Amino acid sequence: xxxxxxxxxxxxxxxxxxxxxxxxxxxxxxxxxxxxxxxxxxxxxxxxxxxxxxxxxxxxxxxxxxxxxxxxxxxxxxxxxxxxxxxxxxxxxxxxxxxxxxxxxxxxxxxxxxxxxxxxxxxxxxxxxxxxxxxxxxxxxxxxxxxxxxxxxxxxxxxxxxxxxxxxxxxxxxxxxxxxxxxxxxxxxxxxxxxxxxxxxxxxxxxxxxxxxxxxxxxxxxxxxxxxxxxxxxxxxxxxxxxxxxxxxxxxxxxxxxxxxxxxxxxxxxxxxxxxxxxxxxxxxxxxxxxxxxxxxxxxxxxxxxxxxxxxxxxxxxxxxxxxxxxxxxxxxxxxxxxxxxxxxxxxxxxxxxxxxxxxxxxxxxxxxxxxxxxxxxxxxxxxxxxxxxxxxxxxxxxxxxxxxxxxxxxxxxxxxxxxxxxxxxxxxxxxxxxxxxxxxxxxxxxxxxxxxxxxxxxxxxx
Ligand code: BGP
Numbered sequence: 001x002x003x004x005x006x007x008x009x010x011x012x013x014x015x016x017x018x019x020x021x022x023x024x025x026x027x028x029x030x031x032x033x034x035x036x037x038x039x040x041x042x043x044x045x046x047x048x049x050x051x052x053x054x055x056x057x058x059x060x061x062x063x064x065x066x067x068x069x070x071x072x073x074x075x076x077x078x079x080x081x082x083x084x085x086x087x088x089x090x091x092x093x094x095x096x097x098x099x100x101x102x103x104x105x106x107x108x109x110x111x112x113x114x115x116x117x118x119x120x121x122x123x124x125x126x127x128x129x130x131x132x133x134x135x136x137x138x139x140x141x142x143x144x145x146x147x148x149x150x151x152x153x154x155x156x157x158x159x160x161x162x163x164x165x166x167x168x169x170x171x172x173x174x175x176x177x178x179x180x181x182x183x184x185x186x187x188x189x190x191x192x193x194x195x196x197x198x199x200x201x202x203x204x205x206x207x208x209x210x211x212x213x214x215x216x217x218x219x220x221x222x223x224x225x226x227x228x229x230x231x232x233x234x235x236x237x238x239x240x241x242x243x244x245x246x247x248x249x250x251x252x253x254x255x256x257x258x259x260x261x262x263x264x265x266x267x268x269x270x271x272x273x274x275x276x277x278x279x280x281x282x283x284x285x286x287x288x289x290x291x292x293x294x295x296x297x298x299x300x301x302x303x304x305x306x307x308x309x310x311x312x313x314x315x316x317x318x319x320x321x322x323x324x325x326x327x328x329x330x331x332x333x334x335x336x337x338x339x340x341x342x343x344x345x346x347x348x349x350x351x352x353x354x355x356x357x358x359x360x361x362x363x364x365x366x367x368x369x370x371x372x373x374x375x376x377x378x379x380x381x382x383x384x385x386x387x388x389x390x391x392x393x394x395x396x397x398x399x400x401x402x403x404x405x406x407x408x409x410x411x412x413x414x415x416x417x418x419x420x421x422x423x424x425x426x427x428x429x430x431x432x433x434x435x436x437x438x439x440x441x442x443x444x445x446x447x448x449x450x451x452x453x454x455x456x457x458x459x460x461x462x463x
Contacts, residue, residue: 003401003462010412011457012071012112013434014366016120016165017079019421020055025095028081031133031181032424034125044427047439052422054442056099062444063106065435066418069450070457073113075295075365075414076103077165078154080146081124090145097153104157116154117162117222118147118204121170121180121424128182134170134193140200147204151211161208161219162295162365163201167252168224170197176318179425187317188274195276198255198286205289221256222295222365225249226302227345227352231326236306240323243268244304247319257294257357259287272317294353295365297416298346298396300339303328337370337430343395350403350410363412367396370423370430374447384436384447393449397462415453419444 018030029037036048055062055076066074080087082096107114123133131138147163164170173180175190201221208219226248230241246265254262260283269275304323311321332341346364353362369392377385397413404410420433428439434450437443456462 003398005401005413005460006404006411007460008411009460010073010113010115010363010414011453011460012066012073012075012115012412013415013418014075014115015053015055015417015419015421016077016117016122017082018049018052018077018120018122019417019423020053020076020419021079021082022052022054022056023050024056025099026079026082027085027093029125030079030081030122031125031128032122033081035181043425044429047422047427049422051439051442053419053437053444055419058442058444059103060106062419063103063110063112065444065446066112067110069418069434069446069454071112071418072457073115073160073412073414074107074418075115075117075162077117077120077122078150079122080119080143081122083149084124084146087124087127087142087146090142090149092149092153100154104154108157113160114158115160115162116150116158117165118150119143119163119167119200120165121173125181133174133182134196134200135189137196137199140196140203143200144203144207148207148211151208155212155217159217161217162222163204163219164197165222165295165365166224166297167194167197167201167221168248171251176320185316185318187272187319190318191269191274192276194251195278198252198261199278199282201256201291202286202289205291206285209289218292220291220293220295221252222297223249223252223256224297224299224366225253225349226298226300227348228302228304229328231303231305231328234306237304240304240306243319243322244302247322248302253357255286256291257360259290274317291360293411294357294360294362296349296353296362297366298349298364299367301342301345303331303340334369334371336372341369341392343392343399346396347399347403350400350408351406354403354406354408359407359409361409361411363410363414364396364400365414366416367393367413368416368432370426370432372429372431374420374431374436382445384445384449386447386449389447389449390452393453393456394462397456401462 040046085091085093171194228241228245230237303326305326417432419435420431420437
């Protein structure tokens with residue numbers, strides 16, 4: 001059977017400012033720029049974000065390659081630390097305005113819909129040092145000011161906006177598991193950061209609604225959803241999965257779509273004295289200003305079992321005390337990234353959005369496979385023969401197609417990522433692109449998966 005996708009389906013890919021642009025002409029450092037300056041040895045091969053994939057200098061030819069691959073849309077982000085000169089007044093940097101204007105205009109000229117995100121793990125480090133970053137409500141206000149500048153400057157041409165990418169990663173990486181700056185383990189701070197990120201998103205949506213008069217502009221949030229599967233059907237394992245689901249997915253999904261935090265989660269945080277500080281006025285904003293549509297990043301499932309040690313044990317309170325990770329015997333793994341490959345989860349996500357979240361419009365905003373040493377798969381002409389990535393996309397898209405046939409309201413698929421790019425502390429270890437990037441010469445070459453993607457996007461159909 002031919003697997004045709006809905007009309008006007010978004011075909012394209014996602015990247016972010018901090019991972020693609022490079023630090024050229026950037027006045028301020030974000031937390032990752034700073035972390036690399038302080039401790040380059042903590043980054044794979046000691047490669048930092050200085051050049052990234054050189055998008056700042058080569059966006060025209062990069063976008064031409066994406067046009068060649070039949071992209072009709074591309075998501076990237078505007079860097080707060082590039083656009084704004086003075087965070088308190090919101091004065092803008094003219095070079096950055098010129099750069100983002102040119103990028104947006106070039107995308108439109110090439111028939112590539114610009115999809116813009118505002119925060120992709122890249123808070124300016126100055127705001128961390130001065131105010132404690134996302135722990136502070138002052139920073140929430142400054143983020144709204146940054147968003148205001150973005151809407152004023154680019155809102156005439158950019159119709160698709162997102163407030164955050166994967167905010168739970170800021171919480172987990174920065175405040176629970178130490179893989180993002182500031183690398184703390186502090187449950188109380190983590191929960192305040194989670195609340196403030198939700199508040200920031202709602203406040204930006206409020207501003208957007210006040211500023212936008214035309215009906216064709218939309219705003220949402222991008223969440224990485226990791227469906228949680230219990231190891232067994234025992235009541236204990238199911239309860240562990242239920243709590244994991246509250247923390248990893250519903251902490252952001254419920255306020256974004258339903259305008260409120262799950263009651264059970266709030267109770268649990270209260271009992272443990274780690275509930276965030278909120279006001280009635282803020283909660284009213286979160287209630288009223290929910291998203292128009294949702295971006296879902298999906299990479300891997302989450303499998304859990306009841307914890308070996310009692311959740312009531314002493315020590316720093318962290319959400320992980322309610323569940324242990326569980327390795328399903330025989331699971332398929334991408335060993336390079338250490339993530340399980342489980343395409344059916346994309347179907348489960350789609351049906352869960354349909355059943356529990358009012359079938360809100362959504363798209364796959366990231367999905368992808370990071371592989372190291374891809375040079376080993378180059379053929380004699382230098383093209384990376386990445387059959388595994390084609391299989392990966394085929395399997396995920398097949399499940400997505402099935403869900404759409406069953407009524408899922410999904411309007412697009414973006415792969416992570418168009419061109420191999422810099423990836424946080426893993427730097428250039430794992431490659432995800434449809435286009436390879438030689439990091440020494442910055443020469444870019446379409447991979448076999450790129451040609452495959454081109455055909456799929458053109459036909460709006462799986463082969
Ligand atoms: C997502 C992020 C991206 C990207 C991707 C790949 O979580 O939104 O920025 O990095 O994951 O993951 P990684 O780079 O960690 O391999």
